[in-house]
Amino acid sequence: MNMTQLSALRPPVSFVDHTMGSADAPITLVEYGDFQCPYCYRAHPVVTRLQKKFGSRLRFVFRNFPLSELHPHAAHAAEAAESVGAHAGEAAYWKMHHAIFEHQQDSDDALDDEHLVRYAADAGADSAQVRSDLASGIHRARVRSDFLSGARSGVNGTPTFFINGARFEGDWTSPSEFASALDDAAKVAV
């Protein structure tokens, strides 16, 4: 139980993950995030800018880490996104993912079930299906599994980032620091 073990991503990125970008990309950036977390809201455009900057060199992965007791809508937001992904595909998942973050700060009820179902429909999912998935909790186990993988990987708050499997210990609010960490990872990977 030494420190080097504490910050490695477990399990590694696989086909079960939501990924944007090529599996051959030299850099894989994993975010453990909570859709209702205000810091993740701030991190969302940071990630988008990095994706633009690094293009095909960067693959982005999002894993759920909802702190549901602090953020009452976080679990359902994650489950709604999983529902969209399961029924309407990965492209729709990412539309939903963006929509949730973009609307997070609109109002206090911006992430309640009614709004989530609306974002899901806009992303191309069947709203009745998403509603029924939220009611049955069918995606709860998937969200929990993401959460526990984060707990085992040393995630201690959101957002936590991993670059090529190693926890990013720097400051994600600094674009230059974040970008240079990704650059360094790319050099090692080549």
Added chain:
Amino acid sequence: MTEATHGKPRNLLQPGERAPDFTLPATPDQYLSLSELRGKTVILAFYPSDWSPVCGDQMALYNEILPEFHKLGAEMIGLSVDGAWCHAAFAEARRLHFPLLADFEPKGAVARAYGVYRQEDGTSERALFVIDGEGLVRWSYCSPVGVNPGADGILGALEAMNADSLVRIS
């Protein structure tokens, strides 16, 4: 001082040592003793103070992982030198589902017994102990005060203990 900032106070109780018993307020009118939990695995999470941002995150994290701790047969207990009313307000605000004990009078006595009192600022270290059903420390860890140690160390220790007991049974 330098040792503490490197995350290893000199007297941090080590695996194999007996966990000192204590009785502390869990609410303004209820007390909890470690010995009452004999037979169960207990996680003790010492933290410097209620309300400071890192503590909030750390306790919020343990709150979310609580079902897994329970599955692994362990009870979670938070401890700081804050008083019982302060803990009550903090636990309510963060919707915590595990007890916070007030190591308040005499101040920090339990933290001292576990080797994690911070003389320089009158609080405790951010230290974790996993204690087995027989009252022995099985794992301990001290994090720098500003760093949330997360839960992976605790989960690893609990899983190792469970694997160990399976081996002993078979």
